[in-house]
Amino acid sequence: MSISNERFEFVRQGAKERDDVEIVHYELQYPLGSRQEKRVVRFVSGLFLLSGLASVVFVACYIWWPFTNFPAVTGWEYEPGNSWMKGYTPILGLTLGIALAAFGFAVLVWGKKLLPHEIVLQDRHDGASDPAERKLTGSTLQFMGEEMGLSRRPLLKVALLAPAGGLGLAAAALPIGMLMKDPHHPDVFLHTGWDPQANGGKFVHLVREDGETKIRPEDISIGGQITAFPGIPGGTTNKHADSPVLLIRLRQNDAEALRANIEKGYPINRGGMAGDLVAYSKICTHAGCPASLYEQQSNRLLCPCHQSQFLITDNARPIFGPATRRLPMLPIVVDEEGFLVATSDFNGIPVGPAFWEKPEA
Amino acid sequence: MVSRSPSRIRRRAIAALRMLAALVLAGGIYALVSPGAQANAPGSLSAAAEEGKALYNNYCITCHGNNAQGVEGRGPSLIGVGSAAVEFQVETGRMPATAQGAQIDRKPPQLNSDQARQLGQYIQELGGGPQVPFSGERSPTQGNIAHGGELFRINCSSCHAFSAGGGALSSGKFAPPLNESTDRQLYAAMLTGPQNMPVFGDNQLSPQDKFDVIAYVQNLNTDNDPGGWGLGRFGPTTEGVAIFLFGMVVLGFAALWIAGKS
Numbered sequence: 001m002s003i004s005n006e007r008f009e010f011v012r013q014g015a016k017e018r019d020d021v022e023i024v025h026y027e028l029q030y031p032l033g034s035r036q037e038k039r040v041v042r043f044v045s046g047l048f049l050l051s052g053l054a055s056v057v058f059v060a061c062y063i064w065w066p067f068t069n070f071p072a073v074t075g076w077e078y079e080p081g082n083s084w085m086k087g088y089t090p091i092l093g094l095t096l097g098i099a100l101a102a103f104g105f106a107v108l109v110w111g112k113k114l115l116p117h118e119i120v121l122q123d124r125h126d127g128a129s130d131p132a133e134r135k136l137t138g139s140t141l142q143f144m145g146e147e148m149g150l151s152r153r154p155l156l157k158v159a160l161l162a163p164a165g166g167l168g169l170a171a172a173a174l175p176i177g178m179l180m181k182d183p184h185h186p187d188v189f190l191h192t193g194w195d196p197q198a199n200g201g202k203f204v205h206l207v208r209e210d211g212e213t214k215i216r217p218e219d220i221s222i223g224g225q226i227t228a229f230p231g232i233p234g235g236t237t238n239k240h241a242d243s244p245v246l247l248i249r250l251r252q253n254d255a256e257a258l259r260a261n262i263e264k265g266y267p268i269n270r271g272g273m274a275g276d277l278v279a280y281s282k283i284c285t286h287a288g289c290p291a292s293l294y295e296q297q298s299n300r301l302l303c304p305c306h307q308s309q310f311l312i313t314d315n316a317r318p319i320f321g322p323a324t325r326r327l328p329m330l331p332i333v334v335d336e337e338g339f340l341v342a343t344s345d346f347n348g349i350p351v352g353p354a355f356w357e358k359p360e361a
Numbered sequence: 362m363v364s365r366s367p368s369r370i371r372r373r374a375i376a377a378l379r380m381l382a383a384l385v386l387a388g389g390i391y392a393l394v395s396p397g398a399q400a401n402a403p404g405s406l407s408a409a410a411e412e413g414k415a416l417y418n419n420y421c422i423t424c425h426g427n428n429a430q431g432v433e434g435r436g437p438s439l440i441g442v443g444s445a446a447v448e449f450q451v452e453t454g455r456m457p458a459t460a461q462g463a464q465i466d467r468k469p470p471q472l473n474s475d476q477a478r479q480l481g482q483y484i485q486e487l488g489g490g491p492q493v494p495f496s497g498e499r500s501p502t503q504g505n506i507a508h509g510g511e512l513f514r515i516n517c518s519s520c521h522a523f524s525a526g527g528g529a530l531s532s533g534k535f536a537p538p539l540n541e542s543t544d545r546q547l548y549a550a551m552l553t554g555p556q557n558m559p560v561f562g563d564n565q566l567s568p569q570d571k572f573d574v575i576a577y578v579q580n581l582n583t584d585n586d587p588g589g590w591g592l593g594r595f596g597p598t599t600e601g602v603a604i605f606l607f608g609m610v611v612l613g614f615a616a617l618w619i620a621g622k623s
Contacts, residue, residue, distance in 0.1 A: 086585065112622060209515050221562030223554050227515055292519045293530060295557040300531055304519065309531050320531070 015120075025119035040113045047106035054099035061091050189355055193230030193240035194330060195345040203341035205231030206247060206279070206332065214339040217277055220249040223296040228279065230342070242351050245279040245330045246292050246301065247340070248312065252276060254299055257313045266315040268347050272331035274340060279330040280316045281351040284308055286323035288352045301327065325354070406486055413483030416476055420457045429487055442553070443490020444481030449549035451477035453542075463533030464556060467541065474498075491552045491562075493545055500544045500572045509577030512570055516561065525581045526594035530557060538593075540582050547575045 008026075015021040030037040065088050128134070150157050194204050206215045206228040220226050228247045229236045235243065250258065255276035262269045272278070284291040284303040291310065293302035300319075301310040308321030316327035328346035335341045350358055406414060417429070424436030431438030439447070450456035454468040472480070485492060495501045514523065520536035522528045527538035534557055539547065551571050554560035566574070592599045 090589070108619070209511070216564075219562075219564045221554075221560040221565065224560040224562060224565060226565055290519065293528075293536075294559050295530055295534065296554055296559045297557045298531065298534075302531055304528065307529075 019122070021120055021122045023118060023120050025117070027117045029113060029115075029117060037114070040109065044106045044110050044114070047102045047109070051099045051102035051106065054095045054102065058092060058095035058099060061088075061095060065091060189350050189352075189358070190348070192345055192351060193232050193235050193243035194342040196343070199232055203333075203335065203343055204235075205335075206245070206340040206342065207231035207235065209236060211236040215247065216338055217249075217274060217334055217340060220247060220277065222249050222251055222276075224249055225292075225294045225296075227282065227292065228340075242283055244282040244290070246282050246294065247277060247279045247332075248294065250276045250278060250299070250312070254313050258315070261314045266326075268349070269315055269329045269331070272329045272347070274332045274334055277332065277340070278312070279332050279342075280310075280312070280327040281330065281346060283327075283352040284323060285318070285325035285327060285351075285353060286321070291327065407482065409479050410483040410486045412476075413479035413481070416472065416480050417483055420472065421480070424458070429484055439484050440488035441490045442484060442488070443492055444478070444485040445491045445493045445549040446553040446555065447481040447484045448477050448493065449546055449553060449555055451480055453546055455555070464535065467537060493549050493552065494568060495545075495548075498543050498545050500548070500575050502569075502572055504569070504572035504574070504576030506573070506576045506580050508570075509573030509575070512566065512574050513577050516566070517574070520558075522595065524591075524594035524596065525578050526591075528595075539578050542578070544575050544579065547571075547578060 012023050015023065030040070066084050191198065196203050207213055207230070208215060209227065209229065211229060211231070214231060215226065215228055225246055225248045228245050230240060230243045232240070234240060255273065255278075258278060259273065262272070280301065282290050282292050284305065286303065286306055286308050289303050289305035291301050291303035291308065293304060294300075294312075295302065299312040301312055301316060302308070303310075303321065303323065306322050308323035309319050310316040310323070310327050311319045315329065318324060318326065328349040328351050330346055331343045332340050333343055348359075417425075421429075421436075421439075424432055425439050426432040426436070429439035447456075451472050452470055452474060454470040455465045457471060458465045459468075470477070484490070513525075517525075520528055520530065521539055522536075525539040527536045529535050536558070542550070548571055550558060551561040551566060551574065552563075561571070586594070592603055
């Protein structure tokens with residue numbers, strides 16, 4: 001017997017007298033030194049060994065498994081196709097997974113098979129604590145307050161208000177500040193990169209994604225679309241991420257329908273089309289995703305984030321989904337050199353999702 | 362008078378000869394530079410187009426009508442769609458269509474590639490239109506994958522997804538995955554804009570730009586999925602949902618097993 005009877009009796013007695021815990025049943029699962037016990041011990045030890053082995057393999061793979069063909073090529077380049085490198089991440093996950101699982105399983109089996117079965121009882125205490133003890137605790141707390149002596153030292157009391165108030169204000173600054181629009185640029189939501197005034201009074205060219213190539217009307221086929229950026233310095237960067245538009249060439253009858261709808265219901269877009277070309281803001285009015293899924297037969301623009309749909313032939317009116325506002329139309333004309341320019345900054349309508357001071361349009 | 366008469370005859374003869382020479386020259390130049398004048402003449406199709414016409418009258422005429430002029434409510438006119446559109450629709454099995462629907466889907470083609478090209482030639486000679494400018498199935502030049510990737514992300518990825526795995530559109534329509542497409546089909550699709558896809562003409566994406574995009578898409582297609590299963594290559598959301606569902610089920614059973622044993 002490796003478990004000392006003397007120590008067991010001592011623990012049992014102590015638990016009973018000090019903590020009111022009584023061990024009523026205590027039984028070893030296997031006789032100590034029996035064949036069954038040795039089998040379980042071997043199993044658990046095997047799991048531990050497996051866990052250790054897998055950990056070592058993990059470290060070895062981490063260091064030596066080729067995950068790039070460095071230094072065969074200069075730099076850390078990813079190589080397409082089948083190769084050993086593709087196994088790098090899976091082998092790391094596999095080895096670490098085996099190590100952790102084997103360790104966890106071993107601990108589980110140890111607890112369930114090798115530890116004795118025992119049943120212990122403990123009485124539940126009734127009611128509140130002893131009145132004398134409660135009084136002592138209360139008096140201790142009050143005494144600590146008196147020791148600090150705030151009532152006798154009014155300067156300290158007043159001085160404490162400063163960090164209390166200051167830190168409280170600091171904690172409130174973030175949530176309250178997020179509710180305010182940018183105080184330093186009061187019109188940041190109202191202007192985009194297309195604003196002619198910011199461009200020295202000149203109309204801004206529509207350019208391609210390289211930021212240089214100006215777009216001509218004939219660049220877009222019927223039923224085609226092109227993403228256009230403002231031709232200003234930094235026009236394709238995140239600084240003007242609110243500016244991209246989708247430039248679309250409609251079929252003749254669809255363009256006629258759009259012109260009729262502009263006259264009929266939305267005169268602010270009057271004169272905004274260049275022939276059969278129309279440009280709408282690419283920023284969804286719901287949550288600001290790029291609404292650039294263009295269906296050329298059904299004349300719809302879709303937003304991939306929340307499935308809003310806009311009808312191109314009716315001033316990009318939302319016809320499905322959570323968006324409630326139209327996509328603003330960028331008024332475009334062809335300048336004397338044959339390039340497309342924007343004559344105004346979306347007619348003053350702010351792009352993108354709603355905000356508190358957004359003008360109704 | 363008598364002495365002048367031979368010279369007058371000669372002058373007239375010379376003038377007539379000049380006239381003849383000028384006519385021959387002009388006609389010859391016209392014949393040289395005029396593009397296939399006889400091909401456009403009605404009733405005279407090339408051999409391939411004649412084969413195509415026979416196929417058309419078997420497979421297409423029910424919906425697209427006599428001489429590809431369309432049938433109201435059944436099929437559109439094919440005048441001017443070009444051979445590129447015909448080859449794309451037939452080679453990907455979308456045409457002949459089995460039924461009208463939100464979108465005509467890709468399926469195993471009924472006609473082989475040669476027949477598709479004969480049909481395309483017939484429609485081309487009927488009404489012209491965009492043509493794929495190379496003859497093989499593969500791009501004639503290897504495109505620049507990096508540049509193609511830039512073009513793909515700005516022009517294609519909004520619908521076809523960054524992985525070319527496709528995505529949903531409105532009312533049952535969808536952008537298909539691009540993993541089965543050949544170079545030629547990709548080129549034809551960009552050039553003609555089948556169904557609800559926008560048209561990317563040569564002024565917007567030059568032929569070299571198109572080869573770059575094709576190189577990028579085919580590179581995506583040959584790349585295998587690190588980790589084994591691509592889950593449709595729909596991205597982190599699908600992967601997260603899959604690992605969550607799988608992990609939760611496993612954990613649930615593990616908890617049941619542990620509880621049941623004690």
